[in-house]
Amino acid sequence: QQQVKQSPQSLIVQKGGISIINCAYENTAFDYFPWYQQFPGKGPALLIAIRPDVSEKKEGRFTISFNKSAKQFSLHIMDSQPGDSATYFCAASGASGSARQLTFGSGTQLTVLP
Amino acid sequence: DTGVSQDPRHKITKRGQNVTFRCDPISEHNRLYWYRQTLGQGPEFLTYFQNEAQLEKSRLLSDRFSAERPKGSFSTLEIQRTEQGDSAMYLCASSWQGASEQYFGPGTRLTVT
Numbered sequence: 001q002q003q004v005k006q007s008p009q010s011l012i013v014q015k016g017g018i019s020i021i022n023c024a025y026e027n028t029a030f031d032y033f034p035w036y037q038q039f040p041g042k043g044p045a046l047l048i049a050i051r052p053d054v055s056e057k058k059e060g061r062f063t064i065s066f067n068k069s070a071k072q073f074s075l076h077i078m079d080s081q082p083g084d085s086a087t088y089f090c091a092a093s094g095a096s097g098s099a100r101q102l103t104f105g106s107g108t109q110l111t112v113l114p
Numbered sequence: 115d116t117g118v119s120q121d122p123r124h125k126i127t128k129r130g131q132n133v134t135f136r137c138d139p140i141s142e143h144n145r146l147y148w149y150r151q152t153l154g155q156g157p158e159f160l161t162y163f164q165n166e167a168q169l170e171k172s173r174l175l176s177d178r179f180s181a182e183r184p185k186g187s188f189s190t191l192e193i194q195r196t197e198q199g200d201s202a203m204y205l206c207a208s209s210w211q212g213a214s215e216q217y218f219g220p221g222t223r224l225t226v227t
Contacts, residue, residue, distance in 0.1 A: 006156075032214040043118075043205055043218035044157065089156045093214060101147060101170060102207075102216055104156030 003027050006090050006105025013112050019077040021108045023090035026071065030092035034102070035064065035075045038087045047088075048075070080112045116140060118219035120206050126225045127196055134192045135222045139208030146189050147216060148181055149205040150174065157205050157218075163189060164211065196226045 006023045013019045025033075034049035050057045050064040050073065057064045063076040077084055090105040119138045127133050139146050144165050149157035160179070161171045165186040175181075178197075183189040193200055203223050207216040 034215070036218075041223075043120075043220045046215060046217060049215065091156070093216075095214075101159035101162055101172075102149075102157070103159070107154070107156050 003103045004090060004092050004105045006108060008108060009106070010109045011111070013080045013110065015080065015082060015112055015114050017080050017112075019080045019084070019110055019112070020074060021088055021090070021110075022072065022074045023105050024070075024072045025092050025103075027092070027094070027103070028071075029094040030103075031095055032093045033064070033066065033073050034091050034093075035062075036089045036091060036104075038089065038107075044089060077110075080110075082112045082114050085110055085112050118206055118208055118217055120204075120219040120222050122222060123220060124223045124225075126227065129196055129198060129226055131196055132192065132194045133196060133224065134190055135204055135206075135224075136188060136190050137206030137219060138188045139206070140217060142210075143208035143217075144186065144211050145209045146183055147207040147209075148189070148191050149207065149218075151203040151205055151221070152201075160191075193224075196224075198226050200224060201226045 003026050035047045036044035037047045038044045048059050048062045052068045061078045066073045087107045089107050091102040093102045121136045147162045148160040151157040163183040178194045181191045203221040205221045207218045209216045
């Protein structure tokens, strides 16, 4: 059972544009929603994360929007740069038990054209 | 470097051989996680330790897999009688107890021929 669904699978954006990646979750026990950035041959790097008590969190060019009632969250990358070209994963985890481990989406391969 | 480290970075082995990977977490992180990532997919949870206690194991962790964290510091993941389907990136992550943030190492790329 895929508990975190991510779209699109791939995304091509022009330099300076906005990249938007969407995720939806099913498990209401999830209370932590991070985004990871992964370059080829490297481990995932924590980018930004949000909890359900806020609807938006911004860090530099990266913003997470969160809709608790719809069980959806999204990553917005403003002023996208070629160096942002990577695979992005959304994930979710809960506070206890089997929910504590991260459940990942299937990833979005972002290409930012110069 | 105070991040999560993993060794080796790459391992090529023949089917049927045993392999062992090591993970050194960020110092003072008492939670340690193992994930497996196949090409084009997100990481999948395998198992997790709090200090030396193994608290959760995924159904993905067949009886050919064993993980240890004997002193609550580094951890090892052993795969016995490797199969071609075991070819993947094996990722280790660590976190503080009570914190949700997990920090990943660079991974060990396993290729079973």
